[in-house]
Amino acid sequence: MSKSIEFWYDFGSNYSYLSVMRIGPLAAQLGVQVVWRPFLLGPIFQSFGWETSPFVLQKEKGEYVWKDMERQAAKFSLPFKRPTVFPRTAILATRVALLGAEQPWCEAFSQRIMQRNFADDREIGDADLVTTVLEELGLAVPDVLAAAQSEANKLALRNQVEQARAKGLFGAPSFTVGSELFWGNDRLEDALYYAAGQTAPSITTVAPLM
């Protein structure tokens, strides 16, 4: 039986950026297959009565988050620049990622969109930006864009969001293994160990974190 993990991420979510960059090699190390599940957090936040990200709604936490992101990005050796617009909505990019979720290019596409947002401070909601990324990946751009914007794929994204809600997701990134839910980039390793059928190592000292 193959070991797999469902990886739920939103292109506007800063902590999703960290996981999009990290999950591939980590999962490979543990022999876990990643099922890429791009979705939109906006409708879920709206169902809680929130108009935007809790990082915007709660000023104190919001100020902290960007400091934390700087430190976390440095820790994981990832480029980071605080986006001047937050949270960005990237419906076209999300539709493309969903279309490609089972294709080998999904990871590279998702990483590039994330880097445009969180390292280059670019507007990832723009169709031109999505087009450029697809070109960089050597894909048949008109075909991909047409399929991404087909009624079937739009419906698929709505279904994706409904499935996220049904699984009890309330933030991103999230990881699911069957009915088991893990929330946040901070739980990526734990979720992967769980998916691999291994117990996460018991941590009782600083040293093992090295």
Next chain:
Amino acid sequence: MSKSIEFWYDFGSNYSYLSVMRIGPLAAQLGVQVVWRPFLLGPIFQSFGWETSPFVLQKEKGEYVWKDMERQAAKFSLPFKRPTVFPRTAILATRVALLGAEQPWCEAFSQRIMQRNFADDREIGDADLVTTVLEELGLAVPDVLAAAQSEANKLALRNQVEQARAKGLFGAPSFTVGSELFWGNDRLEDALYYAAGQTAPSITTVAPLM
């Protein structure tokens, strides 16, 4: 110059429980002195317009938190039982901890109060429970309780909460090193490395977490 970290915790906070149990040995390993700063999160939440913990206010996250706590406690080899009352308020215990913050018994006292709440499901707001814990530690109970409930110490706790607010704290546990703020048990190691003047090791694979 001695290396130190200020450790802000609330006896009702489940993630503070994890840090109260973990911080001592970890800090010792890195040669960092822990400044114990028990405080009350309630007044800070109230200043945000919240009547209780966000884990109670947000149902979806609240349901997740207890599952996460089970897994985290297992990961750190700590006993855990979901408290039947949450969040518990423990003003007397907090006053005692503040009184003893610079005494060698503060850590053991804080750990025992936390375990009564999060491993034994006991009402840590009760004076009898606090008395029993002080007796277990061999302390002069009447003297400690009288000093804890003195006007000076009550004022000291109000000042403690004000200092927490002034530092931008919005949750617990939190760790501060000068003006640098780290939030959550998930950042304990990072905060300690920072306090020790060391760069947290760059993590790029699962294996180093072992």
